[in-house]
Amino acid sequence: MTERILVTGSSRGIGRAIALRLARAGYDLTLHCRSGRSEAEAVAAEIAALGRDADILQFDVADREAARTQLEAAIERHGAWYGVVCNAGLTRDGAFPALEGEDWDRVLRTNLDGFYNVLHPLTMPMVRRRAPGRIVCITSVSGLIGNRGQVNYSASKAGVIGAAKALAIELGKRRITVNCVAPGLIDTAMLDEHVPVEEMLKMIPAQRMGTPEEVAGLVNFLMSEEAAYITRQVIAVNGGLC
Numbered sequence: 001m002t003e004r005i006l007v008t009g010s011s012r013g014i015g016r017a018i019a020l021r022l023a024r025a026g027y028d029l030t031l032h033c034r035s036g037r038s039e040a041e042a043v044a045a046e047i048a049a050l051g052r053d054a055d056i057l058q059f060d061v062a063d064r065e066a067a068r069t070q071l072e073a074a075i076e077r078h079g080a081w082y083g084v085v086c087n088a089g090l091t092r093d094g095a096f097p098a099l100e101g102e103d104w105d106r107v108l109r110t111n112l113d114g115f116y117n118v119l120h121p122l123t124m125p126m127v128r129r130r131a132p133g134r135i136v137c138i139t140s141v142s143g144l145i146g147n148r149g150q151v152n153y154s155a156s157k158a159g160v161i162g163a164a165k166a167l168a169i170e171l172g173k174r175r176i177t178v179n180c181v182a183p184g185l186i187d188t189a190m191l192d193e194h195v196p197v198e199e200m201l202k203m204i205p206a207q208r209m210g211t212p213e214e215v216a217g218l219v220n221f222l223m224s225e226e227a228a229y230i231t232r233q234v235i236a237v238n239g240g241l242c
């Protein structure tokens with residue numbers, strides 16, 4: 001049977017590129033969105049045109065109950081996933097003195113709690129498959145070195161890196177790898193208006209933004225059999241930014 005991979009936040013941007021890349025590599029997909037149902041359906045149609053299957057889940061990753069209910073129901077339908085890409089995430093940028101509690105909470109609830117809310121219901125079913133598995137978390141250069149105006153976001157992504165490294169230890173013996181991909185500045189429609197793109201370009205040796213497809217290529221490799229001995233790592237895709 002074809003292996004199936006869940007990609008959260010795959011209706012657009014980096015998540016969409018990852019889903020399409022994985023479909024081209026021969027996997028079936030579970031797409032996921034919060035509100036962009038019609039965009040997710042368009043991605044599913046592209047995947048069907050590639051000859052692969054795609055179903056769609058819709059929930060807020062910050063909503064623990066909704067995530068568990070939907071994920072457990074999907075496992076009932078098609079069994080545990082071979083792979084999971086925790087990609088859904090958001091920014092609410094602002095200089096720290098001006099950062100509202102709401103901006104802190106929203107970013108931490110989505111990016112860090114989302115790790116628990118999505119992966120906790122899936123991990124034991126993955127273990128019970130008694131087969132290799134793959135977990136990839138999309139973090140950020142912000143989680144590695146911090147970034148001005150992103151105290152909340154940097155904390156959330158650094159938290160995910162710590163969580164992923166710990167989970168990699170717990171799952172290592174089960175042949176389930178857990179890695180982080182840390183993109184730098186990637187050209188998506190949703191780059192926060194506060195991100196000083198021109199300033200950042202000066203610090204990037206490659207002198208350009210990355211593309212979602214360049215992130216997707218690495219995720220595809222980490223999903224492959226060839227990557228079985230790579231776990232507990234954070235791999236950057238950032239044009240040399242750090």
Ligand SMILES: NC(=O)C1=CN([C@@H]2O[C@H](COP(=O)(O)OP(=O)(O)OC[C@H]3O[C@@H](n4cnc5c(N)ncnc54)[C@H](O)[C@@H]3O)[C@@H](O)[C@H]2O)C=CC1
Binds near residue numbers: 008186187188
């Ligand atoms: N664009 C960039 O320069 C960089 C992006 N990243 C990370 O890459 C990932 C994807 O980002 P992009 O594609 O650029 O952004 P995007 O905004 O285009 O895509 C994010 C996706 O996550 C979903 N999402 C956000 N909050 C959600 C929630 N509470 N529940 C369910 N889904 C939710 C959105 O609906 C969207 O589909 C994020 O984790 C982001 O932090 C990391 C480094 C750089």
Ligand SMILES: CC(C)c1ccc(C(=O)O)c(O)c1O
Binds near residue numbers: 090091139147186195
């Ligand atoms: C500082 C990093 C490169 C960054 C910048 C902007 C966004 C965004 O607006 O989504 C990110 O997610 C980042 O990780």
